[in-house]
Amino acid sequence: MENKDRRAPVSQQPHVVAKPEHPEHIGGSVSIQINEKKVTVPMGTTILEACRENQIHIPTLCHHDDLCIAGVCRLCVVEVEGMRTLQAACAYPITDQIKIKTSTSMVRKARRHILDLMISEHYGECYSCVRNNNCELQSLAEEYGVDSYTFGHVQESQYKIDNSSFSVIRDMDKCVMCKRCVRTCIDLQEVGVLEAVNRGDDTTISTFMDKDLADVVCINCGQCINRCPVGALHANDPSDDIWNAIDDPNKHVVIQTAPSPRAAIGEEFGLEPGHSMTQELNTALKRIGFDRVFDTNFTADLTIIEEGTELIIRLYQALVEKKEVSLPQFTSCSPGWVKYLEHFYPEYIPNLSTAKSPQQMFGSLIKTFYADKAGVDPKDIVSVAVMPCSAKKFECNRPEMDDSGYQDVDFGLTTREMAKMIKEAGIHLPEMPKSHFDNPFGEASGAGLIFGATGGVMEAALRSVVEFVTGNKAEDIFDNANIVPVRGFEGIKYVELPIGDKVGPVPDLIKHLVPNWDWLKGATLKVAVAHGTANAKKIMEDIKAGGKFSECHFIEFMACPGGCLGGGGQPIPTNEEIRMKRAEAIYAEDESLEIRKSHENPHVIQVYNEFLKEGPCSHLSHKLLHTHYTKRGKYIA
Amino acid sequence: MLVVEKNALTEEIEVLVEKFGSDRSSLLKILHEIQKKHRHIPDFAQQEIARLLDIHPVEVFSVISFYAFLNTESKGRNLVRVCQTITCDLLGKEALCNAIEREFGCKFGESTKDNKFHLEYANCLGLCDQGPAMAVNERVYTKLTPEKAVEILNEVK
Known part of the structure; x- marks a missing residue:
C-alpha cells in the first residue's frame, strides 16, 4: 500500500521506492532474472510483486494488500x-539488475x-x-511440510483471553506477531487501539496500559479480525x-439478513466472490x-425515510426558520463510525442523525x-x-436499544458465523x-440493498430526495437511477x-412538516461520502477547520473500507479485488x-399507514426508530 | 488524579512540546523529561503527549514499555540496578543481590517499604572488566562486594 498521507515519517517507510509514472521511458524499468527467467519490471517494484506477476509463488504472512509493508x-x-544474507521479497524494491532465486535449499530451510x-x-x-x-x-505449515515440532511446542497457555468486548476477542496465545492488526488499527483505520508492547521475547500485541478491549477506544470495526x-x-x-x-419450542426465532453478507457468504462455500445468495440463504x-426470515433492506428503506425527513427538517429549520441547527447531518448506520465519533469527536454528536441503524430499527419493529x-x-x-459487521454485536447490546420494552435485537451474527451455522446444519448453501x-x-x-457498498446510503437517499423535491423521476435525472458519482472506492x-x-409538490408523507x-x-445540495475511519478523520478535521466539508448538508460515513461489504464480519480474506466483486454483485442485484x-x-408505506400513523420523525417513530448517543471521549481512565 | 494535578501536568507537557517540537520524533525527549521529574509517566501524561504530538496513546505506551528506563508506575525514590549479564553474574552478582535483599527486606523487582529504594536487574552496563557492577540512579559502582554494596546503599539518602 502506497499512501502519501501516512502519518509515519519517511524513516518508517524504508522499503518503498516511488514507482516511475512512465515505466516505458528510458530508466523507468529494470531487467532482472528470477530463477533463470529474464523479466523487465518498473523501477521500485518489490521482488514479491515481480514474482507474483510472473506466477512465482512466494509465501507471505505479514504482508497484506491493504496494508503498508512491514517485512517482519x-x-x-x-x-x-x-x-550476503537472504532478503525479504516483500520489502525489497528492485532498482538494479539483480538475479533472484526463489527456491534454493537455503531459502527453503x-x-x-x-x-x-x-x-x-x-x-x-487446530481443530479447536x-x-x-x-x-x-496452518496452510503454510502444510505447504512446507511441517511434520514435527522441531523447536518444541508450547504446552500451556501463556496469556489470558480478552473476551471483555461484545465484538472482538483477543487470544494472544495464537498470535504470530505479524503486526497486521497493528497496521490495520493505526494506519488503515487510524483508531490506534493495538500496538506491540514490551521488548524482545516479551513482546506482545496489547492495548493502552494493557487494558481490556472493552475499556479502550476500540470501535469494534473488526478490520483487525479480517x-x-x-x-x-x-x-x-x-x-x-x-x-x-x-431448539426451544417456546421461542419464536426471527432473523434479518443484511445485503452484504448475502453478497459474500458464497465465498465461505467455495464460490468465487461476487455471487449474491439472497434467496438461497432464505x-x-x-x-x-x-x-421467520426478514430482509434488513426493509428497514434500510425506513432509515432513508426517517433520516431523509430528519435532513429536510434540519434544512428547513436552518434555511427558513433561521434556527441554530447542526449541519452537515452525518449518517448513523455504521455502528463502528458511531462509536468512533463518540470517542474522537463527541462535540459533533448533534450532527449525527438520530435515526437508528437498519438493524436496530428492525429490532424494535x-x-x-x-x-x-x-x-x-x-x-x-x-x-x-446477520450482519457483515462485528460492531453490530456491540450495537445490539447498547443499553439504550430497548425501546420495544425488551432488548431490541438479541444477537448479532457475522457472515462467517452464519456460514458456520449453515455448515453445521449440513446444508451446502449454493x-x-x-x-x-x-x-x-x-x-x-434496491435502495436498501445498496446500503452495503460505500456511497449506497447516499445514493439511496438521493434517489428519494430528488424525487421528493423536484417531482421528477430519479431515472430522468440520472441514467437508470444509478447515481454514479457517489459510487466507487475512492x-x-x-x-x-x-x-x-x-x-x-410536497409528498403526502411529509406534508405536515x-x-x-x-x-x-x-x-445546491452538497453531499460527501467517506469509508474507512481514516478518511472519516480527514473529513472531521476539515469540518473542524471550517473547510469545504463543513458546508456540506449530508455526509455518509462507513467505518470499514469499502463500506459494509468490506466489514469486519465478512469472509476472510477480504481485499480490494474481493470488495470490488462484492460491490458488483450488490449493484447488479439492485438493477435487477x-x-x-x-x-x-x-x-414501508403500509407501516406508515397502519402503525407509524403520524408519519416519519413523529412521536412514535422517535420512540421506536430513533436513538441517542453517549459522549465517550478518547481519554481512558 | 486531581484536576489541578492534571492541569499542571498538561501545562508541563505543553512547555516540553513547545521546546522539542510537536513532531513525533520528539517523543523520547519528552518522555525522558517527564520520567526525570515524576520518576514515572502517568497514563494521563501519556494521553496528553499523544494528543499534542498527534499520535495514538497506545504508541506512547508501546515506546515506554520498550525501554527499561521508562516506566508507567511510580517506583522507589532511588533506583538500584544491578547488572545481571553473564560476566557480572560470574563475578558474584548473586551474593551481592542476596546481601542487598537481606539488608533492605525486599526482593528484586520491588520497592522497599519506606519507598527509599527500588531494586531491579539491568542488562549489561558495559563494565564487564570491573564487575560486579551496580548503578544507583545515575552513578555507577564497580568491583563490588556484598559488604561494599550495602555500605554504598546505606549512605544514599
Missing part, C-alpha cells in the same frame, strides 16, 4: 545474488525454520480453533445461544429452523409491530441479525432452492447537486429489482 515475518525470503519457530510459540490445537481450514499459518492470519483475533460468537433458542435459514400482527408475545421472540422473504415485510427496494467523494428552479419546496429553489427507491416500497 521473513517468510518471503529469497536469495539475491551478491547479497530458512522458511521452514521460521515456521518451526512460529509454531513453537503458537499455543493450541475458529480459523481451522482458513488459517494462513486481517489476522491466524485465530488470535476473532469475533464473539453467539451461535450456541442461537441454537438453544431454535431457504437455508428456514431449514435451519428460523421461524419486530418486537412491536410484527409481534402484534403475528400475535406473538414479544418476550418469546428471539431476534437475530445448492439450496430459492425462496422469498417472509411477510409482513416482504422484499425491499476514499472521499464529494458531490454537488443543483436543485434548479423547478420544484414539485414542510409547506412547500420554494425555499429550496436554486439551492423492480422497486429501486425507498419511498416506493409498498411495505
